[in-house]
Amino acid sequence: MKTEFIVSDMTCNHCVQTITQAVKGVAPDAVVLTDLAAHRVTVESTADAAALRAAIAEEGYDVQPA
Template sequence: MIVFNVNDMTCGHCVGAVTKAVKSVAPSATVSVDLGTKRVQIDGRDSDAPAFKAAIADAGYTPVEAAPAVDPVAARGGCCGSCH
C-alpha cells in the first residue's frame, strides 16, 4: 500500500481529480481518499510510488509520501490483546 498526504485537497472535486490521476497510472488500483485527513491510500498490483506522485502533482496537487496507518488490532497481535 502506498499512502500520500495531499494537504491541498479541499473538496470533492479535488478527490475526483486525485483519484483520476492515480487511475491514469494504474487503472486497476484501489484508491481510497479521506478528505478529512487529506490522505490518499493506493493499493494495487502495479504500485509505483514515483509514478503516482508525479501523476498527482501533474493534476495540480502536492503529494507527500506518508507511512500507512497501523491497524491497532493487528499491532496488538489479536482482538483483545490477550492472544499471542
C-alpha cells in the first residue's frame, strides 16, 4: 500500500534520513521515497498509515496526509 505525507519542515538530507529511520522503525521492510523540494514522503508498506504518521511526528516533524 502506498501512503503519502507532506512534511513541511523537511528541509535537508538529515531530515530525510531521520524520517526514513522513523518509518523503518515501524515498518522495517518499507520503501521510503522522498521529494525534498516538494516536502513529500511516499511510503510503500503494509503498515498502518496512522502508525507511520505518528512515527514521523514523534521525531518532531509537522506531518500531514498528502
